[in-house]
Amino acid sequence: MLASASRATYVVRINRVVNYISAHLADPLDLDTLADVAHFSPWHFHRVFQGMTGETLADCVRRHRLEAAAKLLLAQPPQTALHIALTVGFASPEVFSRTFKAHFDCTPTAWRAGAWAAWAEKHNAHLHPNQVRKNYQDHRKEGQENALHFRQTSVLSHFTEGHTMQVEIKTLPATRVAYLRNIGAYGNHGIPKAWDKFTQWCGARGLMTPARTMWGVGHDDPTITAPAHCRYDCCIEVDDQFLPEGEIGVQTIAGGQYACTLFTGNSSTIAAAWMQLFGQWMPSSGYQPANSISLEMYPAGFASEFSSTGNFTFWLCAPVKPL
DNA sequence: CATACAACCCGCCAAA
DNA sequence: GTTTTGGCGGGTTGTA
Numbered sequence: 001m002l003a004s005a006s007r008a009t010y011v012v013r014i015n016r017v018v019n020y021i022s023a024h025l026a027d028p029l030d031l032d033t034l035a036d037v038a039h040f041s042p043w044h045f046h047r048v049f050q051g052m053t054g055e056t057l058a059d060c061v062r063r064h065r066l067e068a069a070a071k072l073l074l075a076q077p078p079q080t081a082l083h084i085a086l087t088v089g090f091a092s093p094e095v096f097s098r099t100f101k102a103h104f105d106c107t108p109t110a111w112r113a114g115a116w117a118a119w120a121e122k123h124n125a126h127l128h129p130n131q132v133r134k135n136y137q138d139h140r141k142e143g144q145e146n147a148l149h150f151r152q153t154s155v156l157s158h159f160t161e162g163h164t165m166q167v168e169i170k171t172l173p174a175t176r177v178a179y180l181r182n183i184g185a186y187g188n189h190g191i192p193k194a195w196d197k198f199t200q201w202c203g204a205r206g207l208m209t210p211a212r213t214m215w216g217v218g219h220d221d222p223t224i225t226a227p228a229h230c231r232y233d234c235c236i237e238v239d240d241q242f243l244p245e246g247e248i249g250v251q252t253i254a255g256g257q258y259a260c261t262l263f264t265g266n267s268s269t270i271a272a273a274w275m276q277l278f279g280q281w282m283p284s285s286g287y288q289p290a291n292s293i294s295l296e297m298y299p300a301g302f303a304s305e306f307s308s309t310g311n312f313t314f315w316l317c318a319p320v321k322p323l
Numbered sequence: 324c325a326t327a328c329a330a331c332c333c334g335c336c337a338a339a
Numbered sequence: 340g341t342t343t344t345g346g347c348g349g350g351t352t353g354t355a
Binding site: 097 | 353354
């Protein structure tokens, strides 16, 4: 009992530190400052963090910097490796280049030129992400006339055959939420269980009213981040008075412009829906992905729909900015 | 939880 | 000119 209670407090503190890392990549992220964020002594924090996450603090910081850089390398318009290195917190391009190669098995420029596909294939072949991103890049190169000529993977074709995605651009406000984090592969693995646990907790707290929106937040790009490190947060809107409780933390979902489409499915088909939105709608939309986090927005009642039909209806919301 | 030490990695200069 | 690699000293990290 005591052990699980203290484990829960460790979880929220580690979550807070990881959130801090990804939000402050360009700032100093040494052991002392991060231990301070966690309210632990540096020595104890180091032990706790490694024990619970499987990676040391320095490894975690380095990985987040590299993953952010990997995204920026594929962004438009292209920026120099030096600029990207500094943006994500490396002090010099030499260290960036060396460290990048050690992690991704290729140099930054090779990644940009196409080596990302091999990485994605190696680590997440089941998601077929390469084709999606390739569609996007091919389109950007070849121009509008080929916008609709996407080679379809077997996963995609089920959703694209004779079907046009209805997408609207919404401006969402910043939202304070309580969340339960699942760390592990996206898809039908730990996430459904996390939702069970979370909705039970919400029910017990009387939070599951029709007025409250629930959210699913995937912080990581599964074509870049290893499945074992992908973060997914089950979230529900809360007011300013709500405080963290057990392993339920509090964070703010970023506001801004999102491309939103209504989708009915379940945890096995969400990935394909995301691919359709990014790989098919996005390239011909006049918008591009913004450097923010994609959201799943669940209207109240999705849980009961799921228990009766095996599916649920929700909004996919991808952060966008004009081309 | 503090100290202490070895290994590793960062940060810098040079150069391909 | 930019990026990557090599070499190296000093500082941080990881662990006893």
